[in-house]
Amino acid sequence: MAKLTTLARNKSKASGQNTTNLQTQAKLTVISSVQQYEFKEDIKRLHKGEQIPKTSPLVGGQTSLADFPYDERHPLILPKKHHVSTLLVRHYHQGVVHQGRHLTEGVLRSAGVWIIGGKKLVSSVIYQCVTCRRLRGKPVEQKMANLPEDRLTMEPPFTRVGLDVFGRWSVVTRKTRGGAAESKRWAVLFSCLGTRAVHIEVIESMSTSCFINALRRFFAVRGPSKVFRSDRGTNFIGAYYLSNEGCTWTFNTPHSSHMGGSWERMIGIARRILDAMFLQAGSTRLTHEVLTTLMAEVMAIINARPLVSISTDSDSPTILTPSMLLTPKAGQWQHVQGLANTFWKRWRQEYLSVLHPRRKWTHDKDNVQEGDVVLLKDEQVKRNEWPIGLITKTFPSEDKKVRKVEVKVVKQGTSRVYLRPVTQLILLLPRSSETKTDKS
Structure with missing residues (x-):
């Protein structure tokens, strides 16, 4: 930060400097400080004229002679797991108006920044971006409940x-x-x-x-x-x-x-x-x-529709339909009773087995929690106008999975509470994220 300190003390020089140049110098100073800390051993070897080990993340690249701008041929290298890397990704992601990973990666490279393992970091930052969740986030899902x-x-x-x-x-x-x-x-x-x-x-x-x-x-x-x-x-x-x-x-x-x-x-x-x-x-x-x-x-x-697939077995020609129990004929009590017994026997053996597998929502998902900030779907208005709400109460099912919640929103200056299924919510900011701090 020596350059910034010098500029701050010398006001006459600072006033003549272009703001963009000051920002560039500040960025280079911060990145240099990160490199000195994260790649200390490799930098020492370079100062001594020694070769960097092939296992070092700094080794690589065969385009130094390419007709590219200098910043693209010799980018500034940063580690993935560093707070400064995350801040840079957020900055350039906002610069492309919260577009996807490819555009964010492209503007990073054009700015002369190479983050080791950058694809995963960019994806992680975009996944956690509240604005991107508002624009393109998917509704919350939960494993399908057991049949009542x-x-x-x-x-x-x-x-x-x-x-x-x-x-x-x-x-x-x-x-x-x-x-x-x-x-x-x-x-x-x-x-x-x-x-x-x-x-x-x-x-x-x-x-x-x-x-x-x-x-x-x-x-x-x-x-x-x-x-x-x-x-x-x-x-x-x-x-x-x-x-x-x-x-x-x-x-x-x-x-x-x-x-x-x-x-x-x-x-x-x-x-x-x-x-x-x-x-x-x-x-x-x-x-x-x-x-x-x-x-x-x-x-x-x-x-009269079949409840299960029609069997080709000649020993069971009767088709299992709801009408077997709905249309009894007078004077045929024994026959009707036999049909009812047959229906329930086959219902238990054949129909229940059809209900057993889950057709969708087959995997456990993390429950939403009280205090989560969510986007509430409203099919009557455009997505940009969907209200932001706060989960105030959850209703766990017998399997401890949350499938409905109470959401507090403010509409036209009035606070309202709605009961909604989780499938009508887009999670913007989990409560648990408030306790997390970025590691530098």
């Missing part, structure tokens, strides 16, 4: 149910002199979590009263249920408080459709069947009666 008891219990159909509303469709309600008046219709899909059977009811609106009427029709046909699972739609929440059927209602975390994948899958199948039916119907105007009939046919098709 509701999916693994042998009970009568629709004892444990997952449900959601899908639609909408325009139907002709009445004809007038000016044409036909149209209204909107939706459908509620009830999916048995154990047998994978479905029941569909058409509703006239998304209101709580319409949903409760659909729920009453469902109970009248399928019998009472013990457990319901759904998202946090306002109509479902209202039904939870207004229904006196004595069933337990479990709401999924907001913005976590993957937690309802069991019934979302059934809705996808229903939509595909309806698309085919509408294509066959052509331009025929849809009425409430026709839509209700189509939903009944969709329900029958879905409930």
